[in-house]
Amino acid sequence: MKLSLRLRLALTTLVLFGLLVIAVSALTYGVLVQQLDRDTADSVTRLADGLQGYLRLNGDTLSLAFDANDDDEAAFVHEATRYYQVFDSATGRLLAASPAMAPLGLDYTPPEIEALRTSGSPEDVSTSYGRLRFVTHALTLENRPLTLVVGVPLTQMDRALSRYRNLLLLIVPIALLITAAAVWWISGYALRPLSRMALETRAIDVSTLDRRLAVRGAGDELDEVASAFNAALERLEHAVGEMRQFSAALAHELRTPLAALRGGIELGSRERGLSEGAREAAGSQLEEIDRLARLIDQILTQARAEAGQIHLTFAPVDLGELACSVIEDLESLADARSIRLGCEPKHGVVVKGDAGWLRRLLINLVDNALKFTPEGGRVTVRVTTHGETAAIDVEDTGIGLTREDAARVFERFFRADPSRTSRIEGAGLGLSLVQWVAAQHHGTVSVTSQPGAGTTFTVILPRAT
């Protein structure tokens, strides 16, 4: 599964931020618990320590001695005796207890009291009234060992902690949601120029190498990417320009030595007393030179076309008339191979175009169709209109193209699978020129094909208004 950069950014941030928030929450909660726990422990120890001083034993009766007029003292004793018990350590007998203790059911057996006395550590007890913390102190009054148990309720602490927990449970998801939304929006905002750059880049091809990506002037990383890409385009444009100039110069420079070669062979072949074999050989060499010259011509035309050095002259052209006149000119080619060549024009279909180049486009398409159609087949040129556009279909009943070949048929020097087309001549430049001519007329050319059944090339041109 492939996730977009934006989604990945948002998810990563969310996970990291979530972990951080959870860690911070856990830490603060832990510190709070520890703090409250220590406060409670201190307070219960203080109560137990203080209460010892007010205890008096008279026989088996335990009483509290304090100045009831002293508000502080009275308040302290009141607080300390809210939950307290005093046991006779030797017998385990309960000597005194606050009334609140009875419903809690905290009745200790003597061994338990002994254990309490020696452990000395606070003990938390859960009751149906909430949690309580008890400390146990051993003391001696009137030479009798006693055990004092003093407790404080933990309800307040527990309530505070639970409120804090609830707060966290509410706040953390909200914070995460807000974070996710913010990251989603920010990354979208930050990445939007990238999508735009991708769109602009996709629109650049070999004929529009002079285009550049927009640099926003923000001086940020995205501007840097755009500048770097523009620099690469610059180098590419330069290289392609050089290449085109080179192919033009090359074609040009090849012609003069070819002329010398051809002149020499032609003169030689005129010699008297030449054997028939030598004359044949010379003739074949001359044909090869002419073939080479034609190829150079085509390459030169293609190079000039691609370098934007060919300028078309536009005037109204009747496509139906043009198509039928081309068909007339090529009829004999079709007759020679028993191919039925038909023209189905729609009248009055006018485009603004260069008649010469449109003628060449049609000749190339029909010539191509004838080449790939076996004897007895059919080639039909059809001119139709669809709203604002005109269409020329060149349909044949030829050998057809495989899907792979159809996708590459307009590439320069492309030849279909040689095992199927070995007898057919051509450099593979005709259709690429067709595409160029169509593009110069703001039109398109496309191909549909059924291997073994035939091929249709369709040229779509805007109609003249």
Added chain:
Amino acid sequence: MRVLVIEDDRKVASFIQAGLAQEGHAVDVLNDGIDAGAQALSIDYDIVVLDLMLPGRSGFQVLRDIRSRKPTLPVIVLTAKSSLDERVAGLDAGADDYMTKPFALAELSARLRALSRRGAPRESVLRVADLEVDTIGRKVRRAGTPIELKPKEYALLEFLMRNSDRPVTKALIIEHVWDIHFDSVSNVVEVHINSLRNKIDKGFGLPLIRTLRGVGYILTAEPA
């Protein structure tokens, strides 16, 4: 005819000279453009063959020099460029004809011939052996039998008849019978020659249209 050839590539120039000399022309050769204009004007040439890419002085300048003083002297321009624009530019500058390298010597002779005959009255009935073409009524007969030809076949035959006994190249045929865009269609000339042969040669004693491999075709009654 006296011909001036202005061509900087010495090999090409010498082959042109030899080829034209074989056909009985007197040929002078210059290898640069510096004195070309002066020589073309001072000597009474019948025709000038001019390369456009010259050291010293460009072919276009030489052409202008010649045209300013001798507006009717026929000039055939040679060039290593072939595009339509350049062809038009050459003809606009005052050239009478235009050839791209590499070219057939036979084609150069044919063009020289055509230029030297320019303005001469054209025959209305052409004859080679028992083949007769009436160019006004566009009627063709061989041994008295009328022959039906399609328009392109007729144009091809008339062109061959007007150049009878001389080789003509495919390039010349295309130029005169079709239009410039047919140079990309490989076998259009062969196909028409073939159908023409079927109509005017098949079933008659002497075949008149012959193929010259690597050069083109010739219509002649001379035996091979």
